[in-house]
Amino acid sequence: MSADVAARRGIPDASVARLPGYLQALTNFAERGIGSVSSEELATAAGVSSAKLRKDLSHLGSYGVRGVGYEVDRLSYEISTALGLTQDWPVAIIGMGNLGRALAAYSGFATRGFNVIAVLDRDADLVGAAVGEHRIRPMGDLGALVRDDRLAIGVIATPADSAQEVADHLVSAGVRSILNFAPCVLDVPDDVMVRKVDMSTELQILAFHEQRRTGELDLSAQSTVEGVAL
Amino acid sequence: MSADVAARRGIPDASVARLPGYLQALTNFAERGIGSVSSEELATAAGVSSAKLRKDLSHLGSYGVRGVGYEVDRLSYEISTALGLTQDWPVAIIGMGNLGRALAAYSGFATRGFNVIAVLDRDADLVGAAVGEHRIRPMGDLGALVRDDRLAIGVIATPADSAQEVADHLVSAGVRSILNFAPCVLDVPDDVMVRKVDMSTELQILAFHEQRRTGELDLSAQSTVEGVAL
DNA sequence: GCGACTTTGTGCATGGCTTCACAAGTGCGT
DNA sequence: ACGCACTTGTGAAGCCATGCACAAAGTCGC
Incomplete structure (x- = not known):
């Protein structure tokens, strides 16, 4: 088990970034009733080279069978475990403009290990309004969400000029993983991880x-x- | 001029991927009335190291002044030129679900060198409906958009199961740059460039x-x- | 059993990106 | 005019990731 953790610690970032793609491709194979794939097939489906795929998977452990390939279900499970998707992660979306509402309505979260537990907005006029199954909550609720609902990931869907303020709020509430859709750089402590999505x-x-x-x-x-x- | 092109050809992908960030930081400086920045200041604003920034900029040419720094306007212009943003690029968004509508409403395009000239959907029932200033057009219009309006970039905002079909349509219409928001790998000819944005x-x-x-x-x-x- | 065939896992070489460190160039004060 | 303080641009070194090639290990047919 300590070997397990040691192995997991050493996964290069570049490999980690590709694991979700493999997982998705595996899900497609499973849906089509395919129980076993070779590295070549899986690599093609995920859009990478087979050598890269095998090296990536070798960081997780040795879950393939030589001469045969990988069992789809098994490999899905192992990648899910490595990514920490055996549990559902509670997510909050902050900023209920066009983008925030679209994200809140996106059905892909649930099937991929995430659960939108709250949507928030800084604007007091919006608080209380309905967005899908949710009601917009005030920023002040963040502390309670972290404490009571184990909120760990915050999604910033505000305009750029309020993104830093929201990030500060998230950090002080104890959130250490942020997905930022605002087109700006966020200044956060070293132990907070920020990933940015910017279509521009x-x-x-x-x-x-x-x-x-x-x-x-x-x-x-x-x-x-x-x-x-x- | 040929040296210019030769220099531009050699910009590493990793550098190109950071140029938009520099441009955005420069725009911020300009808005605050700052006319000159050092590599250190600009790098901090863009969230990279100053050495990396200088090496990135050196690929474009030598637009800084030793002992002084970079003139904000000049550098903005040079980066814009390198990225090809001196012209406005016509963009079409395909798939008018939640995400497509949010993207169509996003105001950040215009200020960054892009112009949404059309929104389309495969669903005949949606064609003709209004989305902001646009009316949803049928997929068959793609050919005319490429021919008459120089459409060069397509944004796929459909569910994963129709993304490939839309991509094929874009490619056969002559679009060679695709931004894919659907969580799947697209199979396209080698001369077509696809970039993927996937929040999951x-x-x-x-x-x-x-x-x-x-x-x-x-x-x-x-x-x-x-x-x-x- | 055994040999032919298939496919994984991995050592090694290669290439590209990042970091370091400093020479070259500029402005400023005296 | 001259030295000092500052900052860029860039060679050199180190590091990480990718691609290659093959031994190890398993299956299948006979």
């Missing part, structure tokens, strides 16, 4: 490649010789 | 670290000796 950033990265592509096409008149591929 | 994945990564943290706390009773930090 993603679009800008796409724009870079799109522009580079069209830029090269313009130049192709004078030199088609340079490798355009890749 | 992000939450699962947070859960991993949260679980590891609490797991170690549980064990701390028997052995506080092992380095708990980091």
Whole structure:
């Protein structure tokens, strides 16, 4: 068991970031009634190379069978355990604008080990309004949610200018994992983990490649010789 | 100019992924009336190390002044140019569920170089309905949007089970940059770039670290000796 | 049983990214 | 004019992740 923990401690971040993808692919296989997959099949379904997949899985332990592959149910369980999804994590969403409401209505949480236990907003005028099955609660409720309902993960869906304030609130209430949808950098203590989701950033990265592509096409008149591929 | 392009070609992906963050931080500085920043200040605002920032910027060219720092406006312009944001990119959002509507209503696009020119849905019953300033259009309009309005970027906001179908439609219409919000892997030709945004994945990564943290706390009773930090 | 075949798990080499450390260049005060 | 304080840009070193190639280990057919 201590070996278990020791193994888990050493999983590289890059591997951890891919585990959810494997889990999702495995769920698809299970739904299609497939009981066993090779690293090649699973890797293709998850969009990675089979060597990478095997190395990633080797960090969890040795759950495959040589010559055969991986049992879908078993591997799903092991990855779920590694990710800490054997329990349901209570999540609170803060900021009930368009995005917050969309997130609150998103059904994908429940099937993936998360449970939205509360939605909150800083705006007193919104408090009490219904959002799906929830009623919007005031920020002051955060402390009770952490204490009584073991809230551990906060989702910030506010505009950028109030995100830091909300983050401070979450941190002082004891939340140490934050998913930030606001397009800004949050300043939090070292022991608080923040992950950011920003569609503008993603679009800008796409724009870079799109522009580079069209830029090269313009130049192709004078030199088609340079490798355009890749 | 060819040196310019050559320089731009060589920007590492990791650097490109950080440029939007720098641009955003610079915009903040500009709004606060700050005309000049050091790499240290900008790096802190963007949440990276100053060495990394300087190396990233060095890939664009030499736009700083030793002993002084970077002029905010100038650097903003250079990064915008590198990212291809001097023009506005036409974007279409496909899938008008909760998420699609939230994205369509998101005001952050316009200020960051993107312009939602159309929203679409596969469901014929939804076609024609109003979403903000837009009316939902049928998938068949994609070809015309690419041809007449230079649509280059598609945003998939459908459930996972129709994402691949939508992606195929986008690709055959000529779109080569896709932002995918559906929790699945898309199979597209090599010259099509897909970036994925998946909040479930992000939450699962947070859960991993949260679980590891609490797991170690549980064990701390028997052995506080092992380095708990980091 | 046994040999042929399949697939995992992993040591090793490779490449890319990050960090360090410092020379080169700039402004300022005197 | 000159030295001092400051900051950029960049070679060099170290680190992490990826890809390769193969031995180990299992199945299947006979």
